[in-house]
Amino acid sequence: MKITRQTLQRSLLLLVGGVGLQSQASASGNNLLIYSIAAVALLLLFFIIISVADNFMVLDLGDKKIDKSKVNMGLYPRMSELFGKRRPEYLEGENYHKLTRGYDIPLEGAPAATIDVQTKATRFAIMPPDFDGLMPIPKVTVEEGDAVKAGDVVFYDKKKDRIKFVAPVSGEVLEVKRGLKRSIDSIIILADKEQVSREYELPSPHAERSELVDFLLESGVWPSIRQRPFNTVADPELTPRDIFVTTFSTAPLAYDSKLSIAGREEEFQLGINILNRLTDGLVYLGLDGREDGPTAYGRVANAQKHYFEGPHPAGNVGIQAHHIHPIGNAQDTCWTMDVNGVLTLGTLFLKGxxxxxxxxALTGAEMADPRHVRTYAGANIGELYAGTNFENVRAISGDVLTGHKVGFDGFLGFFDTQVTVIEEGNEPEIFGWLLPIKPRASISRTIPTFGKLAPTTNSHGERRAFVVNNDYERVMPMDVYLTQLMKTIMISDFEAMEGLGIYELVEEDVALAEFACVSKQPLQYILRDGLRLMQQQG
Structure with a gap:
């Protein structure tokens, strides 16, 4: 007779119930103590037998390729199975990952789930610093006063001249703005009222890979593809092991990507089809497992779909890659692309x-009406907030963890999907660390958080020596010893950096750990220094 897990669990319940009835029946007798001791001994013996069977069961199944996050390999039910939220039916049988480590910062100013079509920008910029791995002074091919179409080449890297960077909109070049040491900071374009795109001679979506690569390089879509390790513009000379696309963000006050794909499902599907032609491996699609029902992304074909549920940073493509098919070494090349990049790629092949x-998303507690808007890459932030008066605030391109301070005269980063406005924290707090009178977000239970908070830029302390605790591990759903990795970067220990998993990380993956860091260490800057060192070492 085959003994199943359910049979053993039912037997345990019957035994407990039978012993309880027997104890009650004998309570009136003189042998109550003896029966009680016998019942406890019998229960302990049965528990030992079941525990040993449970351990053997786990060991027996441990060598088999079974996802432990999906299957309970023991006899005892998990707490999540007894009291946890039931998984929606549409996720049954899907690749599902429930991440428990992380933290959702409770901030005010989330955007409304609608699109404001009245907000417009007239100036746009393409900025070389948005693309890691380029020379600081690329070759600029336009001058002030030139007329350009969307897709016209405006600059390229002198060392990688095959990769072309193009105008995000059609219009007139207003300024080629330079930064330190004559580096190119941005190329600003005054947009036409009616947008005009450069004309293309399209190859077949089923063309040879080399032909597709050459076309994408010339078209200007190629810089939308980023390469791991190092998070640089993808190298066209390499064929990636896999390509990862995440379809949602869990960052603070993140935009709703479902609004991006609405009405553009065909373009997104075609973009995924093209990506499959660029890799010998798989295209992995990371989907939001927190949804109550399937979304348009769930109907996408030609990609292996994985659903992720959990707090931030569950939406990061690096976190998803870690749980699907992690990067092992510098030669383990993978490419990544976001929703907007896939849509641009699909639109190019569908509409030419x-x-x-x-x-x-325009977000932040300082806004009266946080909302979504439709615009183009590199939009001027001040024009997006036209008519709104702010005092003592900071405008950030991106979210509060990974974004950059740009001000209202700055422009939206090429890969950014939100602008965040928060109050400047330039008012000192006397004994703020000792008397946290003002509510603030914290992973520590000593500072309780109630409801949503209006953040400031105040860091509530200064940089100090590393304090070794488990705060990093509490917010990072990756098997990485982050404290040790940061220390090895600071002493340039290349072998230790590689052994501790630096190739799996980019700045956004450690941003939440930087927020939780009691030492106030700039983990993102330290990590980028380490990645540059490893890249230089080859």
Whole structure:
């Protein structure tokens, strides 16, 4: 007779119930103590037998390729099975990952789930610093006063001249703005009222890989593809092991990517089809497992779909890659692409035009009406907030963890999907660390958080020596010893950096740990220094 897990669990319940009835029946007798001791001994013996069977069961199944996050390999039910939220039916049988480590910062200013079509920008910029791995002074091919179409080449890297960077919109070049040491900071374009795209001679979506690569390089879509390790513009000379696409963000006050794909499902599907032609491996699609029902992304074909549920940073493509097929070494090349990049790629092959239109979120507690707007890559932030008066605030391109301070005269980063406005924290707090009178977000239980908070830029302390605790591990759903890794970067220990998993990380993966860091260490800057060192070492 085959003894199943359910049979053993039912037997345990019957035995406990039978012993309880027997104890009650004998309570009136003189042998109550003896029966009680016998019942406890019998229960202990049965528990030992079941525990040994449970351990053997886990050991027996441990060598088999079974996802432990999906299957309970023991006899005892998990707490999540007894009291946890039931998984929606549409996720049954799907690749599902429930991440428990992380933290959702409770901030005010989340955007409304609608798109404001009245907000417009007239100036747009393409900025070389948005693309890691380029020379600081690329070759600029336009001058002030030139007329350009969307998709016209405006600059390229002198060392990688095959990769072309193009105008996000059609219009007139207003300024080639330079930064320190004559580096190119941005190329600013005054947009036409009616957008015009450069014309393309399209190859077949089923063309040879080399032909597709050459076309994408010339078209200007190629810089939308980023390469891991190092998070640089993808190297066209390499064939990636896999390509990862995440379809949602868990960052603070993140935009709703479902608004981006609405009405553009065909373009997104075609973009995924093209990506499959660029790799010998798989295209992995990371989907939001927190949804109550399937979304348009769930209907996408030609990709292996994985659903992720959990707090931030569950939406990061690096976190998803870690749980699907992690990067092991510097030669383990993978490419990544976001929703907007896939849509631009699909629109190019479907309609024959270069289109960087996208939905972004205008967020922050200082805004009276946080909302989504439709614009183009590199939009001027001040024009997006036209008519709104702010005092003592900071405008950030991106979210509060990974974004950059740009001000209202700055422009939206090429890969950013939101703008965040928060109060400047330039008012000192006397004994703020000792008397946390003002509510603030914290992973520590000593500072309780109630409801949503209006953050400031105050860091509540200064940089100090590393304090070794488990705060990093509490917010990072990756098997990485982050404290040790940061220390090895600071002493340039290349072998230790590689052994501790630096190739799996980019700045956004450690941003939440930087927020939780009691030592106030700039983990993102330290990590980028380490990645540059490893890249230089080859």
């Amino acid at each position: 035009k270069y289109d960087t239109s996208r939905v972004i």
